[in-house]
Amino acid sequence: MYKRILVPLEHTPYDEAILDHVRKLAHHCKASIVLIHVADGFAARNVRQLNLRESEEIREDREYLEHICDRLEEDGLEAECVLAGGNPGGEIVDAAVREGCDLIAMSTHGHRFLQDLLYGSVANEVRHTSRIPVLLVRGERRLPGPSATIRGAEAGETGARPTPSGDGG
Numbered sequence: 001m002y003k004r005i006l007v008p009l010e011h012t013p014y015d016e017a018i019l020d021h022v023r024k025l026a027h028h029c030k031a032s033i034v035l036i037h038v039a040d041g042f043a044a045r046n047v048r049q050l051n052l053r054e055s056e057e058i059r060e061d062r063e064y065l066e067h068i069c070d071r072l073e074e075d076g077l078e079a080e081c082v083l084a085g086g087n088p089g090g091e092i093v094d095a096a097v098r099e100g101c102d103l104i105a106m107s108t109h110g111h112r113f114l115q116d117l118l119y120g121s122v123a124n125e126v127r128h129t130s131r132i133p134v135l136l137v138r139g140e141r142r143l144p145g146p147s148a149t150i151r152g153a154e155a156g157e158t159g160a161r162p163t164p165s166g167d168g169g
Helices: 015-029 042-046 056-074 088-098 113-119 122-129
Strands: 004-008 033-041 079-085 104-110 135-138
Touching: 004 015, 004 088, 015 033, 015 056, 015 104, 015 135, 033 056, 033 088, 056 079, 079 088, 088 104, 088 122, 104 113, 122 135
Parallel strands: 004 033, 004 104, 033 079, 104 135
Antiparallel strands: none
16 A cells, blocks of 8 residues: 655654654554654755755754654654754645655645634645645644653653744644
8 A cells, every 4th residue: 555654743742742643554554654844944055055054943843753763663654854954834745746755645634724824824825735645644732741652661861842832733
């Protein structure tokens, strides 16, 4: 069925919903997983053009992706990670093509019409522009804290930043 699944992560508690689902799907299909995080702040969008050093936020994002990748591999899955910068929707669609993925699986926030108009929706942009099938799993807003899904048995580590109220998606 699916051979290579692109999974955009936000480095927020919403990631748990899609990781739980994709882990099962990848085992069932014997698919590999490509994790992507798109940093979209000023430094991330301009790091190459302005010859900037990697920011602390980008370093934390890279460590987070690598940690999730390691956890998936420990669970017997083939996984790799990509850190991108720029417009999240466009970068996700481009990465799916570039990485040879046949499914994009991402979590959504469950915004309603007004919030999507005000904040935009990365999931909406991806589903409207991608030629690759998109699986959307609604995440639940959770308080940051230890997560068996993301952090394994490492009690006390959060690995997730709080989600701002207008984060789109």
